[in-house]
Amino acid sequence: MRRRSVPSLVLGLTLAVAGCDGGTNQQVDAAVQEDAPPQFDRTPGDAPPGDVLPDGAGGNHSFETAEAIAVSSTSTPGVISAPGNVDYYKFEGTAGDWIHIHTEAATLIPASSCDTVITLYDQAQVKLANDDDARPALNNDSEIIYLLKATGTYYVTVQDLTSWKVGQVPAGGSTYKYSLTVARIDVNKQGVVHDTEPNDTAAQAQAMTYYPAGSTDSRAALIIGAFETQDDVAVFAFNVPEHDGGVAERNMSFDLMPWGNDAVDGNAYGSTTPLGEVSVTDPTGATTIARIDNAPTDATTKLAPALAPGDYLLWVKHPATALGSNDFFVIKVQLRTENPPEAEAPGATGANDTPGTAEALAPLDLGSGRRGYFVLAHLIPADVDYFSFSVNAGERVSVSCGAARSGSGLRWLEASLRNASDAVLSGGTVTDALSQDLRLSDITTGGTGTYYLRLQSSGQASGVTGDFARCAVYPAVP
Ligand SMILES: [Ca+2]
Numbered sequence: 001m002r003r004r005s006v007p008s009l010v011l012g013l014t015l016a017v018a019g020c021d022g023g024t025n026q027q028v029d030a031a032v033q034e035d036a037p038p039q040f041d042r043t044p045g046d047a048p049p050g051d052v053l054p055d056g057a058g059g060n061h062s063f064e065t066a067e068a069i070a071v072s073s074t075s076t077p078g079v080i081s082a083p084g085n086v087d088y089y090k091f092e093g094t095a096g097d098w099i100h101i102h103t104e105a106a107t108l109i110p111a112s113s114c115d116t117v118i119t120l121y122d123q124a125q126v127k128l129a130n131d132d133d134a135r136p137a138l139n140n141d142s143e144i145i146y147l148l149k150a151t152g153t154y155y156v157t158v159q160d161l162t163s164w165k166v167g168q169v170p171a172g173g174s175t176y177k178y179s180l181t182v183a184r185i186d187v188n189k190q191g192v193v194h195d196t197e198p199n200d201t202a203a204q205a206q207a208m209t210y211y212p213a214g215s216t217d218s219r220a221a222l223i224i225g226a227f228e229t230q231d232d233v234a235v236f237a238f239n240v241p242e243h244d245g246g247v248a249e250r251n252m253s254f255d256l257m258p259w260g261n262d263a264v265d266g267n268a269y270g271s272t273t274p275l276g277e278v279s280v281t282d283p284t285g286a287t288t289i290a291r292i293d294n295a296p297t298d299a300t301t302k303l304a305p306a307l308a309p310g311d312y313l314l315w316v317k318h319p320a321t322a323l324g325s326n327d328f329f330v331i332k333v334q335l336r337t338e339n340p341p342e343a344e345a346p347g348a349t350g351a352n353d354t355p356g357t358a359e360a361l362a363p364l365d366l367g368s369g370r371r372g373y374f375v376l377a378h379l380i381p382a383d384v385d386y387f388s389f390s391v392n393a394g395e396r397v398s399v400s401c402g403a404a405r406s407g408s409g410l411r412w413l414e415a416s417l418r419n420a421s422d423a424v425l426s427g428g429t430v431t432d433a434l435s436q437d438l439r440l441s442d443i444t445t446g447g448t449g450t451y452y453l454r455l456q457s458s459g460q461a462s463g464v465t466g467d468f469a470r471c472a473v474y475p476a477v478p
């Protein structure tokens with residue numbers, strides 16, 4: 001997919017805290033990866049491809065002519081030299097190995113024109129996985145993290161999006177360069193958390209480590225594992241360190257990589273199952289703080305609770321379906337700066353429940369003339385929170401919130417945009433649902449002035465204590 005570039009780390013971190021999938025949130029994780037790139041056993045300085053021979057007629061454009069590459073951190077340069085070309089590679093894989101396949105094109109200097117799409121096939125040329133843009137997406141480059149079930153030959157194809165997506169005009173040429181890497185993941189590396197049995201109970205929880213790089217304010221890890229049975233559970237113990245700035249809560253984000261082998265959007269890392277429930281509990285497992293279910297259609301793929309520094313457990317479960325042929329999971333962990341918290345204490349009501357007592361949000365410069373207002377709210381049933389922000393001439397207002405779909409127990413959060421008379425702006429109200437992200441887009445205001453974001457709790461999921469809602473307000477001239 002074509003995406004906007006990420007102008008700065010600050011932008012990424014800021015947008016990340018909106019807590020929703022898609023839209024601006026895709027830029028978040030990219031920025032965080034700059035701090036702690038999950039590069040596994042790759043060498044730090046892969047040279048970008050220089051001049052490479054064109055791969056025209058007679059090139060590696062079929063399974064039969066696939067170019068053999070080694071499983072290693074060394075990347076192989078290539079180019080989609082003619083429109084519509086699909087480049088084939090093959091490697092020898094070993095059962096039980098975790099393989100990290102990825103391309104670099106957007107990050108080459110000069111940047112490549114190629115928007116890569118990669119596909120993984122087994123020895124029988126059966127498609128196993130398919131990826132357009134790595135999740136969470138920084139750019140258009142592709143990634144697959146896959147558990148090899150059999151020893152033998154595997155194939156990887158690289159092509160431009162235009163030859164993969166239906167309805168596009170295939171493109172190619174000398175500027176469509178890329179590099180391809182097929183590397184084995186070192187499961188013993190710090191920050192790589194490899195599911196090891198038995199880890200089915202709180203007492204058996206496996207300790208999670210973070211990548212060594214970075215400050216405590218930006219940490220990351222990779223969790224990989226496989227389900228032995230339909231009832232298998234993986235329990236991991238993790239710590240949320242204190243923020244360097246002493247902020248009370250952190251944004252602890254668990255991104256579940258997309259399953260399947262043939263997603264419409266090209267994002268399918270190849271597991272034969274979605275995840276079932278994924279939850280965060282206290283260290284005993286008695287209190288569930290946040291929970292999502294990855295199995296339903298339109299399910300969320302990110303568990304991102306606001307957590308105070310301390311010790312927790314992550315529970316990863318298989319859904320209530322039969323075991324498939326290769327039921328594995330890949331979870332990218334990112335510890336991020338949390339949104340500015342509302343002043344009203346968690347569990348309280350009354351402090352900011354009217355326009356007259358609204359908390360004024362501080363604008364954050366997002367670059368390129370854009371700005372946003374961010375907040376982390378807590379809403380127990382019956383709580384109402386008002387936040388104020390400024391709108392300039394000609395601007396419309398968009399809102400993005402993450403609550404139930406980020407794992408909060410807060411249900412049916414109602415968000416509305418209001419004027420100084422407490423009247424809802426036309427089209428300016430929405431109720432949170434488990435099946436889609438909460439958004440208000442380009443709402444027209446009454447002109448320059450102060451406006452309000454009103455949040456109202458409508459309930460709490462039984463057995464889930466978290467009541468957080470992350471929201472971002474973006475005034476912009478359309
Ligand atoms: Ca792509």
Ligand SMILES: [Ca+2]
Nearest residue numbers: 199200233234
């Ligand atoms: Ca287990």
Ligand SMILES: [Ca+2]
Nearest residue numbers: 344378379385
């Ligand atoms: Ca509140």
Ligand SMILES: [Ca+2]
Nearest residue numbers: 350352384385
């Ligand atoms: Ca309140």
